[in-house]
Amino acid sequence: MYHTLSVLVENKPGVLTRITSLFARRGFNIDSLAVGETEDSTISRITISVRADNASIEQITKQLHKLINVVKINELTEDDSISRELVLFKVNAVPDRRHEIIEIASVFRANIIDVGRSTLTIEATGTSDKLGAMEDLFRAYGIKEIVRTGKIAISRGLRD
Amino acid sequence: MKSDKNGQRMTGAQAIIASLEAEGVDILFGYPGGQAIKIYDALYDSKQLKHILTRHEQGATHAADGYARATGRPGVVLVTSGPGATNTVTGIATAYMDSVPMVVITGQVPTSVIGTDAFQESDITGITLPITKHNYLVKKAEDLPRIIREAFFIATTGRPGPVLIDVPSDITKAEIVFEYPETVSIPSYKPTYKGHSKQIKQAVELIKDSYKPILYVGGGIIASGAGKELEELAEFMQIPVTATLIGKGCFPEDHHLSLGMPGMHGAKYTNYALSNADLLIAVGARFSDRVTGKLSEFAKGARVIHIDIDPAEIGKNKAVDIPIVGDAKIILGAINEELHKTAVAPRTTDWLTQIDEWRARYPLHHHAPSSAIVPRYVFERLNELLEGRKKIITTEVGQHQMWAAQYCKTNEPRTFISSGGLGTMGFGLPAAVGAQAGCPDTLVVCIAGDGSIQMNSQEMATAAINDFPVKVVLLNNGCLGMVRQWQQLFYEERYSSTLLGACPDFVKLAEAYGWHAERVAEPEDVDRALRAMIEHPGPALLDVIITDREMVFPMVAPGAAIDDMIGATNVGPISNMIDSEEE
Ligand SMILES: Cc1ncc(C[n+]2csc(CCOP(=O)(O)OP(=O)(O)O)c2C)c(N)n1
Numbered sequence: 001m002y003h004t005l006s007v008l009v010e011n012k013p014g015v016l017t018r019i020t021s022l023f024a025r026r027g028f029n030i031d032s033l034a035v036g037e038t039e040d041s042t043i044s045r046i047t048i049s050v051r052a053d054n055a056s057i058e059q060i061t062k063q064l065h066k067l068i069n070v071v072k073i074n075e076l077t078e079d080d081s082i083s084r085e086l087v088l089f090k091v092n093a094v095p096d097r098r099h100e101i102i103e104i105a106s107v108f109r110a111n112i113i114d115v116g117r118s119t120l121t122i123e124a125t126g127t128s129d130k131l132g133a134m135e136d137l138f139r140a141y142g143i144k145e146i147v148r149t150g151k152i153a154i155s156r157g158l159r160d
Numbered sequence: 161m162k163s164d165k166n167g168q169r170m171t172g173a174q175a176i177i178a179s180l181e182a183e184g185v186d187i188l189f190g191y192p193g194g195q196a197i198k199i200y201d202a203l204y205d206s207k208q209l210k211h212i213l214t215r216h217e218q219g220a221t222h223a224a225d226g227y228a229r230a231t232g233r234p235g236v237v238l239v240t241s242g243p244g245a246t247n248t249v250t251g252i253a254t255a256y257m258d259s260v261p262m263v264v265i266t267g268q269v270p271t272s273v274i275g276t277d278a279f280q281e282s283d284i285t286g287i288t289l290p291i292t293k294h295n296y297l298v299k300k301a302e303d304l305p306r307i308i309r310e311a312f313f314i315a316t317t318g319r320p321g322p323v324l325i326d327v328p329s330d331i332t333k334a335e336i337v338f339e340y341p342e343t344v345s346i347p348s349y350k351p352t353y354k355g356h357s358k359q360i361k362q363a364v365e366l367i368k369d370s371y372k373p374i375l376y377v378g379g380g381i382i383a384s385g386a387g388k389e390l391e392e393l394a395e396f397m398q399i400p401v402t403a404t405l406i407g408k409g410c411f412p413e414d415h416h417l418s419l420g421m422p423g424m425h426g427a428k429y430t431n432y433a434l435s436n437a438d439l440l441i442a443v444g445a446r447f448s449d450r451v452t453g454k455l456s457e458f459a460k461g462a463r464v465i466h467i468d469i470d471p472a473e474i475g476k477n478k479a480v481d482i483p484i485v486g487d488a489k490i491i492l493g494a495i496n497e498e499l500h501k502t503a504v505a506p507r508t509t510d511w512l513t514q515i516d517e518w519r520a521r522y523p524l525h526h527h528a529p530s531s532a533i534v535p536r537y538v539f540e541r542l543n544e545l546l547e548g549r550k551k552i553i554t555t556e557v558g559q560h561q562m563w564a565a566q567y568c569k570t571n572e573p574r575t576f577i578s579s580g581g582l583g584t585m586g587f588g589l590p591a592a593v594g595a596q597a598g599c600p601d602t603l604v605v606c607i608a609g610d611g612s613i614q615m616n617s618q619e620m621a622t623a624a625i626n627d628f629p630v631k632v633v634l635l636n637n638g639c640l641g642m643v644r645q646w647q648q649l650f651y652e653e654r655y656s657s658t659l660l661g662a663c664p665d666f667v668k669l670a671e672a673y674g675w676h677a678e679r680v681a682e683p684e685d686v687d688r689a690l691r692a693m694i695e696h697p698g699p700a701l702l703d704v705i706i707t708d709r710e711m712v713f714p715m716v717a718p719g720a721a722i723d724d725m726i727g728a729t730n731v732g733p734i735s736n737m738i739d740s741e742e743e
Contacts (some may be wrong), residue, residue, distance in 0.1 A: 010348060014297070018289060025290050055475070062472035068294040068314060071348040 002031070003057045004083060004153050007046040007064060008072040011037060015069045019046060022067065028052055028060050032085070034150035043071060047152045076153045083153035086125045088113070089135070092142035093120040104137050119144060161309070163340040172301035173202040173332035176265065179308035181208045182340040185236050187227065187597050188212070189220040191247075193240025194280060195267030198332040203238075212597055212626060215618035217244050219590040221251020222616065225260050226591030229577045230552055231598040232385075234261040234315050241267045242280030245326070246287065250584060252322045253291040257581025258406050259379055261320035263311050270330040271299070285326050293321030301334035306341055313344040318351030319470040320383055351469060355486035355494060363441075363465045363482045364498040370439035370463075372511045373399045376422065376451075379406035379580075380444010380468060380488045382573045387411065389492035390443070396499060398506035400515055402430050404445050405580040409570040419515070420524070423451035424716045425562045428728040429518035431716070435723040436514075437462045444468060444488045447477040448581070457721035467491050521732050522714075524566055532707050533683050535560070535635055539567035541687050542605070542633065545694055551575060551603045552595050556588035556612030559641040562712040564607040586615025589632065593619050596628040603631070603694065610636045610660055620673035623699045631693050632670075632701040637708045638662055645711050649726070650718075659708075666703045676700040 009015045016035060023030050031049040038045050052060065057075065064070050076083070093101050093116075101120050105112060110124035124134055128151065135146070163182035170178065176199055180188065189212045192200045203211055214220040217239045224235025235255075239248055245266040255262045269278040285295045294314050296307050304327070311323040367373060381390055381403075387410050394401050394417050401411045402419040411418055419430040434440070440462040445451070452458040455477060466473075466480040467488060474483040484491055525536055553568050555561040555578040570576040577595060579587040592606040613634060623630050644658040670677035676696045680689045686704070693700045713727030 014285070017286070021289055059472065059476055066293075066470070066472055068346065068349050 001051065001053065003050055003052060004076045004081070004151065005048045005050065005057075005061065005064075006074045006076050006153060007048060007070060008038065009044050009046060010069040010071060011042050011044045012069060015044070016046065018067050018069060019048075019064065022063055023048075023050070023060065026060060026063055028056065032148070032150035034152045036152075047150070049151050074155065076155060081153045081155050083127055083151050084125050085128060085131055085151045086123065086149040087131050087134075088145075088147040089122045089124065089138050089143055090119050090145040091122065091138045092118060092144060094118060097141060101138070101141060104134070108134050110134065161340060161342065163338070165338050166340060168338050169335055170338050171198070171202065171332065172304055172327070172334050172336065173198040175301065175304045175336055175338050176308065176327065176332070177202045177206050177209065178338055179305050179340060180236065181206065183308070183312050185209060188236040188238050189214055189223040189227070189594065189597075190238035191217050191220055191240070191244055193242075193244045193267060195241035195269060195329040196238060196244070198329060199238060199265070199267065199327070211238070212593075212622065214590065214593070214622045216616060217247030218251050218586065219593070219616050219619040219622065221248045221262070221264065222254065222584075222587050222590035223594030223597065223619070223622070224262055224264075225251060225255045225587075226554060226577055226594030227598040228255070228260050228262055228594075229591070230574055230595035230602075232574060233598070234263055234312060235594065237262065237264040239264070239266055240280070241269055241284075242282045245284040246282055249287060249291070250582075250586075252288055252324065254579050254582045254584045254587060255322045256291045256293070258579065259320050259383060260322065261315040262322035263308075263315050264322060264324045266324060266326050267332075268297070268326045268328040271328045272330065274328065284324065288324050291322070292324050293319075295324040295326070297326045298328065298331050301331045301336045304331070304336070305339060309341045309344055310346060314346070314349065318349075352471070352485045353469070353487040353490055355467070355484040355491040357494075359482055359484045360491065360494050360498060363484060364495055366439055366463055366465060366482060367397060367441070367495070367499065368502075368504050371507045372437050373397065373439040373441060373508065374419075374433050374437040374462075375399050375401040375441045375443065376404075376434065376445055377401060377407050377410060377443045378404040378445030381407055381410035383444065384469070384488040385573075386443070386489035386492050387573055389489055389496060391415075392496050393492055393499070396496065396506070397504070398508045398512060399441070400433060400512065402426070402434065404448070404451060405565050405578055407445065408565060408576040408578075409573045412571040413569050414571055421565050423448075423453065423722060425566065425712050425714070426722070427519075427524040427566075428522035428714050428723075428725050429515060431722040431725065432518045432522075433515050434459050435721070440464045442466045442468075443492065446473045452477065453716045453720055453722035453724075522728050522730060525729065531683075533680070533686060533704060535563045535706060535710055536567055537683060538633065538635065538686055538690075538704055539563060541690050543567070543569050545687075545690055546603065546605070549603055550601060551605065552577060552592075552599060554578065554588045554592040554595060554604065554606045556606070556608045557583045557585045557642075558609040558612055559637070559645060559710065559712045560607050560609045560635040562642075563635070566712075568607075585612040587612075589613060589630075590616050590619045590622075592630045592632070593623050593628055596623070596630050597626070605631045605633060608632050608634045609641060610634060610638065610666070611640045613666075617669065620670060620675055620699070624674040627698065629696070629698050629700075631696075631699070633690075633693070634666055634701060634703045635706055636666065636703050637706050637710065639708045641708065641710070642712070644708065648711070649715075666701060670701040674698075677703065679703040679705065681705040
């Protein structure tokens with residue numbers, strides 16, 4: 001099962017290594033990871049997606065808490081949070097099929113950000129489900145490259 | 161913490177020394193080199209700090225560890241960069257696994273060349289990431305006092321552990337105005353000490369209702385100084401106590417409720433008690449695989465209360481009914497208080513009778529007659545000769561360690577010092593040196609094997625030069641006995657690379673270091689030689705020749721349930737028989 005951990009850490013050198021190496025040495029796989037400063041510049045937020053059972057998530061959360069630089073950990077569930085990911089797709093696009101690709105992109109409210117001789121590059125944001133659906137559709141044309149930011153998530157307003 | 165040097169201008173190196181002084185450090189262990197030379201130069205002026213020059217950085221870390229375990233104060237290590245720093249790794253990992261407070265200061269190449277593979281550069285903060293509670297690479301000399309203050313705070317609070325501070329040499333030269341912080345503020349580090357009152361009440365209910373409880377306690381009792389509270393609980397509710405290798409001595413082993421060590425080489429009656437209990441009260445112990453054996457069978461019929469200051473230990477290996485996060489002393493105190501409020505009577509009479517029956521039927525000792533020196537006999541003599549003395553036993557790792565754990569009667573905390581979690585050969589001798597440095601009036605005896613002692617035998621020089629009168633009882637079986645035992649039992653007696661041969665001559669080796677030394681090979685010489693060793697005013701080694709056929713029994717085969725033991729004595733209907741079939 002997928003879990004999303006939102007980890008607030010002190011914004012100091014080496015902290016990301018402490019987090020990722022902890023996952024590695026305790027035998028957990030990180031599916032995606034996104035890091036950035038928060039509203040407080042001394043604190044960064046690391047959003048980690050990890051596939052594990054509940055007992056393992058409890059253990060990794062407790063182990064993360066033991067790291068001195070970890071300030072707070074929230075587990076965000078689908079119901080009480082909103083998540084987004086940004087993906088860049090570089091899709092094969094021979095001239096006479098371009099319009100099809102552009103149409104798919106517009107249905108998903110994605111942007112064409114580069115047009116090459118035989119490719120289109122599309123920027124899309126959304127939930128993993130939506131991006132997965134786009135990816136499936138683009139596969140028919142041939143995807144040359146996918147770049148993902150990793151998932152970020154925020155709790156819904158009513159929580160605060 | 162006050163420092164009389166506050167407000168003075170000084171170098172980073174001097175600030176390190178002033179900070180250690182402000183922390184009340186009296187002794188540090190270490191080894192100098194290029195990138196630490198400035199710190200050593202500042203150390204030269206200190207009246208408060210005594211530096212023990214070991215003969216290897218690994219020795220320094222184990223000595224600091226032994227000092228910490230013996231005194232309860234953090235061990236401090238100072239070494240140079242590169243090989244000096246990497247040589248501390250095993251000692252740091254050893255301390256980390258057994259939750260020993262330690263602060264290790266390493267020299268580092270200057271800030272300007274970090275990352276260039278400079279001479280004697282090693283990424284020691286990277287290397288020690290998984291084996292320290294926390295570590296620091298100092299970037300500014302101004303940060304030194306705060307970082308050192310934090311390091312001691314982190315090492316000694318919550319679940320104790322080693323903290324490493326890596327100091328580039330340019331920072332030791334930079335000038336600052338010294339100000340040692342009064343307080344520590346690490347918003348992200350707030351250990352929980354007081355247990356949750358609702359959970360404490362629930363635990364008390366379980367304890368009151370239980371007919372077959374057992375206390376399974378570990379190093380956490382010693383770290384929090386909870387011995388009194390533990391004894392009070394055990395006696396008030398008449399609950400038997402089994403203490404792990406690291407917890408050995410936290411509950412007096414001459415107490416009728418003491419069941420000694422559990423697990424792989426525990427007594428059969430101890431493991432039976434664990435397997436048949438209806439309530440397991442785990443305090444400051446972490447359900448190590450050496451204790452639990454086959455986890456799914458461990459204390460199968462018991463409800464579980466787990467008290468630990470480290471929340472991550474609770475539920476890590478064994479599912480728990482009542483988790484209580486906090487300090488053992490505070491929580492056991494609160495449990496006792498609750499229990500005393502209501503008039504409760506222990507219900508354990510039948511349970512203790514049952515355990516006593518197992519104890520009579522499956523004693524720890526077996527009595528195979530032998531014309532050679534048997535290890536048990538050496539320990540019996542040693543126990544008697546040390547009776548009533550202030551003493552500390554340290555051990556190396558192997559069969560001799562397990563015999564020591566089984567046979568050395570230990571009634572006080574901090575008097576049995578052994579590498580449990582990491583099982584580090586080479587620990588015992590330097591740990592004895594460190595313990596002796598911290599406890600000058602105590603008789604410190606290291607129980608060693610001929611394999612282990614060779615891993616840090618150079619520390620005999622440290623003992624000799626510093627007039628540390630440590631004693632070594634070397635159980636010399638000419639082999640890597642513990643591994644050989646596994647080969648005999650589980651690998652069809654294929655003794656691959658475990659036979660050491662009679663080399664070196666340990667008496668000559670010890671004498672070369674200026675030690676008193678003697679060899680015994682006959683049982684009738686043991687008592688006299690032990691006495692001579694103990695009475696010798698300086699460091700002394702007794703080389704005790706035993707056969708390579710001696711085994712540590714009883715034993716739980718790896719992967720087996722702990723009540724499924726081989727080699728346990730069964731004096732049931734027929735006495736003096738060794739029962740080797742698996743029950
Ligand atoms: C540094 C290290 N290397 C290897 C081992 C594996 N090991 C565990 S016990 C043992 C044999 C120890 O031999 P010795 O010190 O002679 O003690 P004995 O078992 O013979 O009493 C070995 C090699 C270890 N624990 N530590």
